[in-house]
Amino acid sequence: MKGSDDFDIARREVLLRRIGHELLLQSGDSTSRVLPVKTIGENEYRISFENAFTFQPDSLVNTTQRLLAKDPFARDYVVNVLNCGNASVAYGFAISASKKDDIVACRGRKQPTACYMVDIKFKPADINIVKKVSLLGSLPVLAFAGFIFLRSVKRRKVLPDVQDTGMFTLGAVLFDAKNQKLIINEKTIDLTKTETRVLRIFALSPNEVIERSQLQKEIWEDEGVIVGRSLDVFISKLRKKLEFDPNIKIVVIRGKGYKLEIKS
Secondary structure, three states, rough: OOOOOOHHHHHHHHHHHHHHHHHHHHHHOOOOOOOOOOOEEEOOOEEEEEOEOOHHHHHHHHHHHHHOOOOOOOOOOEEEEEEEEOOOOEEEEEEEEHHHHHOOOOOOOOOOOEEEEEEEOOOOOOOHHHHHHHHHHHHHHHHHHHHHHHHHHHHHOOOOHHHHOEEEEOEEEEEEEEOOOEEEEEEEEEEEEHHHHHHHHHHHOOEEEEEEHHHHHHHHHOOOOOOHHHHHHHHHHHHHHHOOOOOOEEEEEEEEOOEEEOOO
16 A cells, blocks of 8 residues: 555554454354455455354444544444355444434344355545645644544444443443343353443443542442442452453552453
């Protein structure tokens, strides 16, 4: 590749490979390969896999949104999961910078194990916007553009579908807050009501410090009683239930609180 967009394009392809990687982990496959990402058209890419796998639409949507939120130019895109044999569409959805224009259907329906390809098409000309801004040669304009990008990315931190379905994707773990359970490699782990409340707070703000006092207030305020060490007990239980994925950890931030770390 030549030109000033090389880095942005290369970084996007790494994010696409990460999507494939997490899909395989969620399917219980930690050994087979994600094949090289292919460019199949203008701003359109294909993720292919060595072996067949299964996927949850909720998990695919959440994983894609979470990872592509790291690409400030990936604001509008369409995702289609194709069957390898005849290229028919097994599942698809569309994400827009404007949440009201998102198109996501068929949630909660696990797809059968099969050979799939994932095609992602981005809205054209997003990457080139940086070059246009730089031509203005004005530091205030650049600062304003950066502010707009940061705001757009920050807004997407909490996935729009989470409020409706109660489903969170945390690395290779699917957290079903509504039904109080974790799904890891197709295995189900039940959560208590309080464990669910604690994990939901973390899941809404991954990789951010949550103050201890805030956690205690949000979890036990309605009950009128707060026991000092109760929070530590529930954190410890959650750690054990999440230990199947080494990329997810609840860590102590001394003097501040806790943080749910999700390595990407």
